[in-house]
Amino acid sequence: MFQLNLGLENKNVIITAASKGIGKAIAKIFVEEGSNIAICARNKDDLEETKSELLKLTDKMVIANQCNLTKTASIDNFFDFIMDYFKRIDILINNAGGPPSGKFDDFNINDWKNAYNLNLNSTIYMCKKVIPIMKSNKCGRIINMTSVSVKQPLNNLILSNVMRAGVIGLTKSLANELAPYNILVNSVCPGYTFTERVRSLSENIAKKNNVKIQDIIDQWQSTIPLGRLAKPEEIANVVVFLASEKASYITGTTIQVDGGFVKSLL
Ligand SMILES: NC(=O)c1ccc[n+]([C@@H]2O[C@H](COP(=O)([O-])OP(=O)(O)OC[C@H]3O[C@@H](n4cnc5c(N)ncnc54)[C@H](OP(=O)(O)O)[C@@H]3O)[C@@H](O)[C@H]2O)c1
Numbered sequence: 001m002f003q004l005n006l007g008l009e010n011k012n013v014i015i016t017a018a019s020k021g022i023g024k025a026i027a028k029i030f031v032e033e034g035s036n037i038a039i040c041a042r043n044k045d046d047l048e049e050t051k052s053e054l055l056k057l058t059d060k061m062v063i064a065n066q067c068n069l070t071k072t073a074s075i076d077n078f079f080d081f082i083m084d085y086f087k088r089i090d091i092l093i094n095n096a097g098g099p100p101s102g103k104f105d106d107f108n109i110n111d112w113k114n115a116y117n118l119n120l121n122s123t124i125y126m127c128k129k130v131i132p133i134m135k136s137n138k139c140g141r142i143i144n145m146t147s148v149s150v151k152q153p154l155n156n157l158i159l160s161n162v163m164r165a166g167v168i169g170l171t172k173s174l175a176n177e178l179a180p181y182n183i184l185v186n187s188v189c190p191g192y193t194f195t196e197r198v199r200s201l202s203e204n205i206a207k208k209n210n211v212k213i214q215d216i217i218d219q220w221q222s223t224i225p226l227g228r229l230a231k232p233e234e235i236a237n238v239v240v241f242l243a244s245e246k247a248s249y250i251t252g253t254t255i256q257v258d259g260g261f262v263k264s265l266l
Contacts, residue, residue, distance in 0.1 A: 007245030009034035010060070011090040014082060016069055016126060019046040021195035022145065023095040025232035029240045031058045035091075038082045040067035061085060069096045069122035070114065079129045088137060091243045092130045094123045094167075095145040098197065099159035107159065115159035120166045127174065131183070140183040141243045144171050148191045150254060151262045168254055175252030184251040188239050191258025192220050193230040225260030 008030060018027045019041035030037050031054050039054075041047045044066050051064040063085050067078035082089075099115035123144055134140025146164040148154070153161040168187055175185040192198065202216040209216075221227055238257050241247055256262050 004246060006033055006240065008240070008243065011035045011243075012038075012086040012088055013091040013093065013243070014038045014089060014126070014130070015093040015095060016040055016067070016122070017095040017097060018093075019043065019050045019064075021197060022190060022193060022232045022235050023093075024050055025236035026093055026095070026239050027054060028057070029233065029236050030091075030243075031060070031062065033240065033244075034058070034060060036061035036063075036086065038063045038065070038078075038086065040065055040069070040078050042066060042068050070117040072121075072125055075122065075125050075129070089130045089133045089140070090137075091141045091143075092126060093143050093145065093239060093243070094126050096122050098147070099163065101156050101160075101201075102158065103156060104158055111159065115163050116166075119160070119163040120170070123167050123170060127170070131174075131178065134183045135178075135181045138182050140178075140181070141247075142171075142174065142178075142183065142185045143239050143242050144168075144185070144187045145239070146187050146189045146254070148189050148256050148258045148262050150187070150189055151256055151264060171254065172252050179251060184242075184247070186242050186250060186252065187254045188235065188242065189254060189256040189258070190235045191230060191256065191261040192224065193232055193235055195232055198229065223261060224258070228259065230257065230259060 013030050013035045015023055015027045015037060017023045018039035027037055027039050047064045051062055054062045065078050065081040068074045096118050099118055144167050146167050147160060149157060149161045150164050150168050171185050171187045178185060202213050205216050206213045235257050242250060
């Protein structure tokens, strides 16, 4: 059988916010491809459980450390921990939780700062850590996880709409600056994806409106040409491909994986 060799064996990969959902699905595929991985999240029990699950699939390194990506000191600790194991960083996947939903009047300036720390600053800070290493190796891949909101802002998600647009500005600028070092930088934008976050979001909305959870999911699905939510691994497949040797001429792109949800031409 023909198999696409992604060239990811023994690569050292950092995936932030990977104890659940899309981050975990990404981690699993890298493990299946024979990469060494470093993951983080805030909740230690979830993180350890995910680490044990992943270790069952591989004899390569799976290292995990608690980290709150909104705090630079916590990222410093995570990075020091990683460098005790990895002498090189080949791939960085910047993922994090999403900021709270709401409209402009719902948020004070502190909420804006928190959203900045979670989604934009965590990406900038992780990039600050890995880029000098990737530059000295003259190769690297950075993939920033955003959302379809960067192509089509979503109602009631102003914090996410604004901060993720900043991540795209960073992605495109870094792609230009780092191309001479053979460091490729891209962003992947998930559409509605069936993770724990989306499950609890649908539960909350259903409760608030006194309707069934399935009604909320049906309503979301009706906006998606493929007529269903994504599975986390459908997002992860694209991320892992972009990190692979087969994607050696792709940089500065923002690719949605959304079942056709975005209505614009590009
Ligand atoms: N699912 C979707 O439909 C969808 C669509 C578009 C974009 N996205 C975005 O994609 C990202 C992942 O979403 P998901 O659905 O996979 O979420 P999820 O299932 O809730 O998983 C989020 C992961 O991030 C970790 N995390 C959250 N805040 C963190 C922090 N401050 N520091 C470190 N780790 C943190 C969580 O662990 P702890 O809680 O233990 O820290 C968990 O491992 C989010 O930014 C989300 O907004 C999701």
